[in-house]
Amino acid sequence: FAEVVLPEGVKAEGFGLHPALLDAALHAIGLADGEAEGLPFSWSGVRLYASGATALRVRLAPTDADGVALTVADGSGAPVATVDSLVVRPVSAEQFVGEGGQDDALFGIDWVPVSLAAGDD
Numbered sequence: 001f002a003e004v005v006l007p008e009g010v011k012a013e014g015f016g017l018h019p020a021l022l023d024a025a026l027h028a029i030g031l032a033d034g035e036a037e038g039l040p041f042s043w044s045g046v047r048l049y050a051s052g053a054t055a056l057r058v059r060l061a062p063t064d065a066d067g068v069a070l071t072v073a074d075g076s077g078a079p080v081a082t083v084d085s086l087v088v089r090p091v092s093a094e095q096f097v098g099e100g101g102q103d104d105a106l107f108g109i110d111w112v113p114v115s116l117a118a119g120d121d
Contacts, residue, residue: 002028005055016051017072017081025058029068029088038088042067045084053080 004024012018026040059071067085074080 002058002060003056004058010054012052012054016048017053021053021056025056025070025072026086028058028060029086038090040086041089042085042087043083044086046081047083048081049079050074050081056080 002025004021006012006018006021010018010020012021030038053074055075057073057075057077061069061071063069063085065085065087067087069085070081070083072079072081072083
């Protein structure tokens with residue numbers, strides 16, 4: 001079981017389920033077995049019943065296929081979402097590093113000159 005809450009000032013409007021809230025709930029998967037190093041790999045049976053939640057109560061239960069089932073409710077216990085199975089796969093920092101050990105190969109800085117239009121100060 002896990003309880004997660006969005007920080008003050010973060011709005012849940014515009015999301016079926018706020019991504020930060022869902023991510024925080026998924027962190028509880030690794031707490032049961034002590035292996036928090038993984039990323040969501042395969043989702044099945046995902047259902048959304050309500051939107052706009054700023055706090056969640058999450059029940060995690062193992063499935064037969066090396067996955068976990070999630071039952072998600074809001075702070076009052078009303079259903080928000082269910083997931084029949086989520087499989088997480090291990091990932092290491094080395095998997096994110098590009099060939100040749102360049103972990104910043106996708107990033108660069110370009111300074112582009114911008115001229116101001118008359119009256120823009």
